[in-house]
Each structure stands twice: as C-alpha cells, then as structure tokens.
Amino acid sequence: MPLNNDLSLKNFPKNSEAEILHVPKHSLLAPLGLRKGKKIKILSSQAFNGPLVVEIEGRQIAVAKDIAAKILVRHEVSAHAAI
Amino acid sequence: MPQFENKENKVLLMGPPNVGKSVIFNHLTGLDSAIANYSGTTVDYKEGRITYRDDDIYLIDVPGTYTLDSSNEAEQVAVDMLNKGASLLVIVLDANNIESSIYLLLQILEMGIPAIAVLNRIDLLEEKGYSFAAEAFAEELKIDIIETVAVKEFGLAELKNKISEKIQIENQKKLPKKIKASWKNAERLSAKYLKQKSKKAKNKREELGDKLSSPWPGIPLALLILAVIFAIVVGIGMGLRQYVLLPFFRGLVFPQIYRLVTMFTTEGIIRNILVGEYGFLIKGLEWPFALVLPYVLSFYTALSLLEDSGYMPRLAVLLDGLFNKIGLTGGNIIPLLLGYGCAIPGIAATRALATRKERITVAALISLAVPCISQTGALISLLAEESILVMFLVFLVSFLAIIGAAIIMDKSIEGKNEPLVLEIPPLLIPEPKMILRKVWLRLKMYISDGALMMIYAIAAAALLYELGILEQIGRLFQPIIEHWLLMPSEASVPLILGVVRRELAVLPLLEMGLNSVQLFVGAVVALFYVPCIAVLAMLAREFSFIFATKIFLFTIGFSFFIGGIFARLGFLFI
Numbered sequence: 124m125p126l127n128n129d130l131s132l133k134n135f136p137k138n139s140e141a142e143i144l145h146v147p148k149h150s151l152l153a154p155l156g157l158r159k160g161k162k163i164k165i166l167s168s169q170a171f172n173g174p175l176v177v178e179i180e181g182r183q184i185a186v187a188k189d190i191a192a193k194i195l196v197r198h199e200v201s202a203h204a205a206i
Numbered sequence: 207m208p209q210f211e212n213k214e215n216k217v218l219l220m221g222p223p224n225v226g227k228s229v230i231f232n233h234l235t236g237l238d239s240a241i242a243n244y245s246g247t248t249v250d251y252k253e254g255r256i257t258y259r260d261d262d263i264y265l266i267d268v269p270g271t272y273t274l275d276s277s278n279e280a281e282q283v284a285v286d287m288l289n290k291g292a293s294l295l296v297i298v299l300d301a302n303n304i305e306s307s308i309y310l311l312l313q314i315l316e317m318g319i320p321a322i323a324v325l326n327r328i329d330l331l332e333e334k335g336y337s338f339a340a341e342a343f344a345e346e347l348k349i350d351i352i353e354t355v356a357v358k359e360f361g362l363a364e365l366k367n368k369i370s371e372k373i374q375i376e377n378q379k380k381l382p383k384k385i386k387a388s389w390k391n392a393e394r395l396s397a398k399y400l401k402q403k404s405k406k407a408k409n410k411r412e413e414l415g416d417k418l419s420s421p422w423p424g425i426p427l428a429l430l431i432l433a434v435i436f437a438i439v440v441g442i443g444m445g446l447r448q449y450v451l452l453p454f455f456r457g458l459v460f461p462q463i464y465r466l467v468t469m470f471t472t473e474g475i476i477r478n479i480l481v482g483e484y485g486f487l488i489k490g491l492e493w494p495f496a497l498v499l500p501y502v503l504s505f506y507t508a509l510s511l512l513e514d515s516g517y518m519p520r521l522a523v524l525l526d527g528l529f530n531k532i533g534l535t536g537g538n539i540i541p542l543l544l545g546y547g548c549a550i551p552g553i554a555a556t557r558a559l560a561t562r563k564e565r566i567t568v569a570a571l572i573s574l575a576v577p578c579i580s581q582t583g584a585l586i587s588l589l590a591e592e593s594i595l596v597m598f599l600v601f602l603v604s605f606l607a608i609i610g611a612a613i614i615m616d617k618s619i620e621g622k623n624e625p626l627v628l629e630i631p632p633l634l635i636p637e638p639k640m641i642l643r644k645v646w647l648r649l650k651m652y653i654s655d656g657a658l659m660m661i662y663a664i665a666a667a668a669l670l671y672e673l674g675i676l677e678q679i680g681r682l683f684q685p686i687i688e689h690w691l692l693m694p695s696e697a698s699v700p701l702i703l704g705v706v707r708r709e710l711a712v713l714p715l716l717e718m719g720l721n722s723v724q725l726f727v728g729a730v731v732a733l734f735y736v737p738c739i740a741v742l743a744m745l746a747r748e749f750s751f752i753f754a755t756k757i758f759l760f761t762i763g764f765s766f767f768i769g770g771i772f773a774r775l776g777f778l779f780i
C-alpha cells in the first residue's frame with residue numbers, strides 16, 4: 124500500500140477518532156489492538172517529537188512517530204466489515 | 207536448569223504481560239515473585255511448589271508474552287518454557303483486554319497441552335461497564351475457566367482446587383477444542399461473549415491516569431512527582447538516621463558494646479578489631495544499619511508506589527522524546543530507576559528491552575554511573591552534613607555521565623533502537639498491604655545479602671588494618687592516591703573495600719577529615735568506581751565474561767581519570 128500522508132496516523136489531529144486501514148508488520152501492534160478495522164483515538168502527541176498516545180477499545184498505547192507514520196487511517200468510520 | 211525440569215506435575219502459569227500471573231503465583235505458592243503494574247515485571251521463570259493433600263505440584267511463574275512471536279528476551283523465556291512441555295497450563299486471560307488474551311490462548315492451545323483458563327481482572331472490566339460470558343465461552347472451547355480478581359484473592363482457592371483436580375484425575379486431561387489461532391477468530395469470540403452493560407464515563411482515577419500521560423499537565427506533574435519522591439527519600443532517610451537510628455546506636459547500643467568488650471578483653475589487637483578504628487562491632491552496626499538502612503527503607507517505599515500505581519510506563523512515555531535525543535528509548539527508564547535501588551534487578555529488567563543494543567547500553571550505564579541506594583545513602587552521609595552543594599554537584603556529575611555515556615554508546619554500538627511501542631496500563635491505587643510486603647521483602651534482602659556482606663567486609667578490614675596489611679596494600683596505591691587524586695593515603699581503604707560493595711567505596715571516607723574538594727573527589731571516584739562483585743558476576747552471566755571484564759577495567763580507569771581531573775579543577779577554585 125502506498126504511503127499517503129493524508130492517511131497517516133501521525134498527521135491525524137488530536138482527540139479525533141479514525142478507523143485503521145493498514146498497520147505495518149510489527150510483533151507488538153496487533154496484540155495491542157492496532158489492527159485493520161479498529162477504531163482509534165489519538166489522546167496526545169508527546170513533547171520533543173515523542174510518541175503518540177492512542178486509545179483502542181479502552182486500551183492505551185504509546186506508539187513512536189516513526190511507526191505511527193506507517194499506520195494508515197481514515198476519518199469516517201463506516202459500517203462495512205473489515206476484510 | 208530447573209531442578210524439576212523433568213518432574214511430573216509441572217504446571218506453567220502463562221498469559222499476557224501485566225495480567226496478574228505473579229500475584230496468583232505468590233498466593234498459591236507463598237513465594238515472592240516480583241509484582242508491578244507494567245509489562246515485563248517477571249523477566250525469568252520462577253519455580254514454586256503447591257502441596258495439595260499428598261501431591262506436590264510444581265508451579266512455574268513465566269514471563270508474560272503478548273503472543274508467541276517473542277519480541278524480547280523475557281518473552282523468549284516464556285516461549286522456550288512452553289516448547290519444553292508441561293503436565294498442565296494455567297493460562298491467565300486479561301478480562302480488561304480480552305481480545306488479545308483470547309488470541310494468545312488460542313496460540314497456546316495449539317500446543318496440545320491440557321489447560322485451565324483463568325479470567326483475571328474482572329473488577330476492571332466491570333468498572334468499565336462490560337461483562338464477559340465466561341461460562342459460555344469456556345463451553346465453546348471445551349476448557350475449564352475460573353473467574354478471579356487476584357489482588358482481592360477472589361477465585362484463587364477455586365483455582366487451586368481445579369489445578370489439583372486436573373492433575374490428579376487422568377480422564378480430566380482431555381484437551382480443549384482446537385480453534386485456529388487467528389485474529390479473526392479472536393475477534394469473533396470476543397465479540398460473541400463480551401457485552402456492554404452500560405456506558406460509563408471515565409472515572410476520576412482513569413482521568414488522572416490520562417493526565418499523567420499527556421504532555422500537559424503530565425510534564426509539570428512528573429517534575430513535581432520526582433521532586434517529591436527525591437525529597438521523601440532523602441528527607442525520611444536523613445530524619446530516620448539523624449533522630450532515630452544514630453541516637454539509638456550511639457546512645458544505647460555502643461556504650462554497652464564498649465563496656466562488654468573492655469570487660470572481656472585487654473588493650474590490644476583483639477579489642478581494636480572489635481571496637482577500634484574499623485572495629486567491626488561498631489562500624490559493622492553503624493554503617494549498614496544506621497547510615498544505609500534508612501535510605502533502603504525510604505527508597506523502596508517510594509519505588510513500590512511508583513511500580514504498583516502504573517506510573518513508570520507513563521514516565522517512559524513522557525521521556526521517550528528526550529531519551530531518543532541521547533540514544534535511549536523511553537522504556538529504558540524502568541531498568542534505570544530500578545538500578546537506583548540496586549543494579550542487579552535493574553540489569554535483570556533489561557531483558558524486557560527490545561534490542562540487544564539497548565540492553566547492553568542500559569546495563570553499562572547502570573554499572574558505571576547509577577549509584578545504588580546503599581551508595582546513595584553513604585554519599586548523603588558523607589556529603590550532606592559537610593555541604594549540600596557538593597552533594598548536588600555529585601548527582602549532577604552522575605547525570606551528565608549518564609547522558610554522555612548514552613550518547614557515546616549509541617554511536618559506537620551498531621544497530622538502531624527499536625521505536626517505542628508501549629502499553630500504558632490503567633492507573634491503579636496501590637494496596638497498602640502490597641506496598642508493606644514489598645518494602646519488607648526488600649529490607650529482608652538488604653539485611654541478608656547487603657548488610658551481612660558489609661559486616662564481613664568490615665570484619666576483614668578490621669583484621670587487616672590491625673595486622674598492618676591494609677597499610678601495605680595502601681602503599682601500592684599511594685602514588686596514584688596522593689599525587690593524582692590529591693587525597694590522603696588512607697583513602698586506599700575504600701578503594702579496596704569498594705570492590706566488595708559500592709557503599710564501602712564511600713563510608714571509610716567518613717572520618718578522614720577531608721576538605722570539600724577531597725570529599726567531592728572521593729565521592730566522584732566512588733560513584734564511577736567498580737560496581738560491586740555481585741554486579742560483575744551478574745554482567746558475566748547476562749552478557750559475557752569479557753563484557754564484565756571490560757566494565758571492571760573501564761570503571762577503574764575512568765573513575766581515577768575523572769577523579770584526578772576534578773581534584774585539579776577543585777584546587778584551582780580554592
């Protein structure tokens with residue numbers, strides 16, 4: 124999937140909700156709930172170019188910006204099932 | 207290798223990190239596996255025994271693992287343990303994060319070993335307004351499930367019965383249904399059995415948890431929390447020492463010891479060994495129990511609160527950006543903070559770090575420039591009365607050294623750090639009972655390992671001193687101590703003793719009548735000097751003998767080098 128900046132989690136505004144479209148390969152992301160189709164909310168972006176703090180189904184995870192840049196999301200949460 | 211590697215009745219306690227496995231283990235075995243509110247508390251397996259009627263059941267507390275594709279050395283231990291097989295698995299699920307727990311459960315069940323599922327932390331799930339239909343879930347998987355709230359001991363008696371029942375009754379050993387371990391299946395099962403009962407807004411504790419992990423007001427709060435902790439550790443430590451322990455020993459205990467010793471000995475070598483210069487009945491009590499113990503007490507109280515509340519990962523998140531600038535990652539704060547207590551658990555905790563490079567860097571930083579609490583206590587005893595300024599300077603030097611060494615190691619070790627991916631656990635109110643227990647454990651450990659070792663070393667020093675051998679050895683160091691460090695030649699004593707324990711590199715300086723510059727130089731040399739023998743052994747075990755030797759040689763060279771430079775700079779200013 125091409126990296127499209129508009130879709131990158133890194134550029135998403137704080138306190139907004141989005142739906143995850145694509146997650147890069149990483150052994151910790153899936154078990155922490157960062158999977159395709161999940162709703163994600165950005166709680167904060169840390170100082171000094173630190174990580175993003177996100178919430179998925181009530182669980183909070185800090186994700187470095189380098190990784191967040193590769194997570195693709197879209198704003199509207201549509202009803203269609205994740206494939 | 208564990209003694210019951212091949213024993214029957216081997217039960218593995220497995221599950222995701224931070225779900226409460228060690229709480230359950232401690233309750234069932236009466237042992238003390240480390241517990242804290244962050245992922246990666248248990249970094250090696252720990253064995254315990256449950257006796258049930260006539261049966262001995264061997265329970266093993268295994269490091270938590272998010273999935274069976276391990277992401278660090280601690281998780282690898284879990285995978286290895288599982289691959290070796292067991293009679294029974296107790297798989298602890300996190301009710302609060304059920305979906306990923308189910309995935310891990312399915313993965314583990316694929317191994318085809320009899321299993322019991324435990325659904326823990328249901329209190330947190332209910333608090334969020336959800337419920338999980340455990341019975342129906344267990345029915346579908348053909349597995350036994352027990353719901354628990356481990357911290358409240360709810361459900362644990364039932365778990366114990368279930369374990370022995372499973373072990374004893376052969377036909378109970380039928381296997382659970384095999385369902386392919388996929389996220390799709392985990393999501394399906396979770397959606398089917400997890401129900402939202404009511405929509406609840408975040409409560410006060412959760413809101414506070416969020417605040418602590420966002421830059422505003424998290425950063426100012428972090429500064430405040432760290433300052434308060436520093437004040438508590440130093441304040442309570444000094445207060446206990448000054449107003450309770452020193453008067454007790456000096457006013458009550460020592461006069462009695464003098465009286466007894468003078469009654470039974472005559473003037474001479476024996477008496478001196480007992481109550482003379484390094485008289486071990488005096489120093490052997492005063493140093494470990496009046497000067498160091500108060501700080502052990504105050505530090506571990508503070509650390510336990512940080513650990514159990516879940517503040518450490520929040521601090522890691524706040525610091526990650528800054529840490530990246532010096533070649534570390536935020537998660538490294540956990541082993542570093544533990545290192546301020548004792549280097550050994552600090553170095554052990556590096557197993558939960560993502561890369562070998564980070565492990566080596568953090569272990570080296572702890573060995574070089576992080577004073578353990580015993581040494582900190584000794585440094586405060588040495589410096590605070592003389593001059594608070596010198597004390598702050600020493601801590602400043604320690605900070606700068608950590609930063610400098612981190613940058614250099616980042617540049618010189620190949621590879622890149624793994625970018626941070628860290629779970630922030632719910633903020634929990636620490637249970638006073640748990641805190642007391644942890645502090646008590648630490649004290650016991652300090653007395654059995656630390657204080658005793660110190661007493662032996664002091665006894666040996668007393669003997670060598672009276673026999674004149676210490677002076678002989680001192681003469682070897684004399685040129686470097688007098689001409690390079692500009693210290694009196696007796697200052698060789700702490701350097702010899704300091705190899706045994708870190709605080710012994712400091713305490714003998716107490717009564718040498720040093721001036722401020724010498725105090726500062728002595729403290730800085732002690733800070734960077736060889737970490738104690740036990741730490742060197744740990745480094746050899748965890749990394750390699752060569753690495754431990756390198757650390758040994760480097761710390762000696764570096765401490766002398768820096769000490770000499772400061773000695774010259776210092777005397778310029780006076």
Ligand SMILES: Nc1nc2c(ncn2[C@@H]2O[C@H](COP(=O)(O)OP(=O)(O)OP(=O)(O)O)[C@@H](O)[C@H]2O)c(=O)[nH]1
Binds near residue numbers: 244328
């Ligand atoms: N609210 C609540 N907290 C719990 C429960 N069980 C454990 N905890 C807390 O969860 C935290 C983690 O407990 P541990 O026993 O260290 O977890 P672990 O599974 O051994 O974690 P690792 O060793 O990191 O794999 C501690 O702060 C416990 O006090 C529970 O049932 N309810």
Ligand SMILES: [Mg+2]
Binds near residue numbers: 227228240247269
């Ligand atoms: Mg544990």
